[in-house]
Amino acid sequence: MTTLPELLRTAIGRRGPLLARLHGEGTDCYRLLHGVTEGAPGLSVDRYGSLLLLQTWREPLAADAVEALAAIARGELGVELDVVANHRGREVPPDFVPHEPTPAALADRRCHERGVAFCIRARHRGQDPWLFLDLRSGRAVVQSIAAQKRVLNLFAYTCGVGICAAVGGAAAVTNVDFAHSALAVGRDNAAANDLPPERCTTVQSDCLPVLRQLAGMPVQRRGKHVPYLRVERQPYDLIVLDPPRLAKTPFGTIDVVNDYQSLWKPTLLALADGGTVLATNHVPTIDEAAWHTALRRCAEKAGRPLRELQPIAIDEDFPSFDGKPPLKVVLARI
Numbered sequence: 001m002t003t004l005p006e007l008l009r010t011a012i013g014r015r016g017p018l019l020a021r022l023h024g025e026g027t028d029c030y031r032l033l034h035g036v037t038e039g040a041p042g043l044s045v046d047r048y049g050s051l052l053l054l055q056t057w058r059e060p061l062a063a064d065a066v067e068a069l070a071a072i073a074r075g076e077l078g079v080e081l082d083v084v085a086n087h088r089g090r091e092v093p094p095d096f097v098p099h100e101p102t103p104a105a106l107a108d109r110r111c112h113e114r115g116v117a118f119c120i121r122a123r124h125r126g127q128d129p130w131l132f133l134d135l136r137s138g139r140a141v142v143q144s145i146a147a148q149k150r151v152l153n154l155f156a157y158t159c160g161v162g163i164c165a166a167v168g169g170a171a172a173v174t175n176v177d178f179a180h181s182a183l184a185v186g187r188d189n190a191a192a193n194d195l196p197p198e199r200c201t202t203v204q205s206d207c208l209p210v211l212r213q214l215a216g217m218p219v220q221r222r223g224k225h226v227p228y229l230r231v232e233r234q235p236y237d238l239i240v241l242d243p244p245r246l247a248k249t250p251f252g253t254i255d256v257v258n259d260y261q262s263l264w265k266p267t268l269l270a271l272a273d274g275g276t277v278l279a280t281n282h283v284p285t286i287d288e289a290a291w292h293t294a295l296r297r298c299a300e301k302a303g304r305p306l307r308e309l310q311p312i313a314i315d316e317d318f319p320s321f322d323g324k325p326p327l328k329v330v331l332a333r334i
């Protein structure tokens with residue numbers, strides 16, 4: 001049986017051309033081993049700058065296994081890396097001895113994508129260290145088209161896409177999320193890139209009432225006393241729509257599988273004429289072509305037909321068995 005260190009060495013070797021490109025453009029954060037598709041079910045190995053982050057969803061890794069993987073990564077990449085292993089799976093047996101990260105490994109740090117800095121924390125309440133690596137190509141395309149645009153970043157989390165838009169020269173970026181703590185990291189990300197706060201603002205709110213107001217649609221809410229943030233209608237040149245798969249809020253339900261339209265229609269209506277949307281769909285079972293057809297149909301019905309629908313490929317550090325990655329990204333122009 002192939003051992004985990006052997007799998008990691010092979011996976012890093014397979015990424016040779018990708019890593020050369022990423023290093024060349026100032027990127028030091030990427031996935032090195034992608035779970036079952038690379039022979040390691042329930043294990044991911046990621047680099048975030050000087051941090052190596054191992055995450056397990058099935059079997060936890062013993063301390064010596066963590067160190068063996070870290071040694072491979074350090075050797076293959078030729079860089080010193082602190083290592084943290086986070087177990088997200090089932091309970092570990094009482095006699096299991098986990099890897100103990102050093103205080104330095106747990107310290108906050110920055111990683112870079114095309115030279116853009118992002119704050120990283122290896123261990124906190126959430127599962128992700130504040131940057132979703134698989135959306136790299138989406139951030140890159142937004143950065144490349146954002147110059148002079150008014151940008152709305154919905155479900156912004158730590159504002160990763162919004163930061164790239166601002167670095168790309170956007171006139172103004174508005175990042176909306178209801179998670180105060182994520183937006184606070186977003187503001188730190190803006191500061192880390194010397195972005196003036198007024199060019200990259202954060203709005204703590206449920207996205208649903210914000211989006212419907214911007215679209216000129218009535219806000220739906222469970223009870224007329226549910227308060228919501230009032231926003232003035234103004235057109236956006238570029239909207240980023242990266243919704244969770246399923247969520248219930250006092251303002252409706254987000255259901256990417258059964259009802260992408262209830263997000264897609266107001267997004268198109270909130271766009272300026274000639275505007276662009278970067279939209280995602282994280283559901284593995286959704287067929288990409290069927291999703292595209294639904295987006296086109298809904299746009300026609302909303303009176304904002306799409307001039308162009310361009311799929312954005314996910315980088316090869318997130319390989320899939322059939323070339324169909326779970327995360328689908330499109331750039332749509334009206």
Ligand SMILES: C[S@@+](CC[C@H](N)C(=O)[O-])C[C@H]1O[C@@H](n2cnc3c(N)ncnc32)[C@H](O)[C@@H]1O
Binds near residue numbers: 132160205208249
């Ligand atoms: C998949 S993450 C988005 C990742 C983000 N676009 C990025 O580039 O890193 C989902 C985010 O949506 C936020 N969220 C979920 N439902 C929301 C809602 N109804 N209104 C506002 N934010 C919401 C969560 O707080 C979380 O930050």
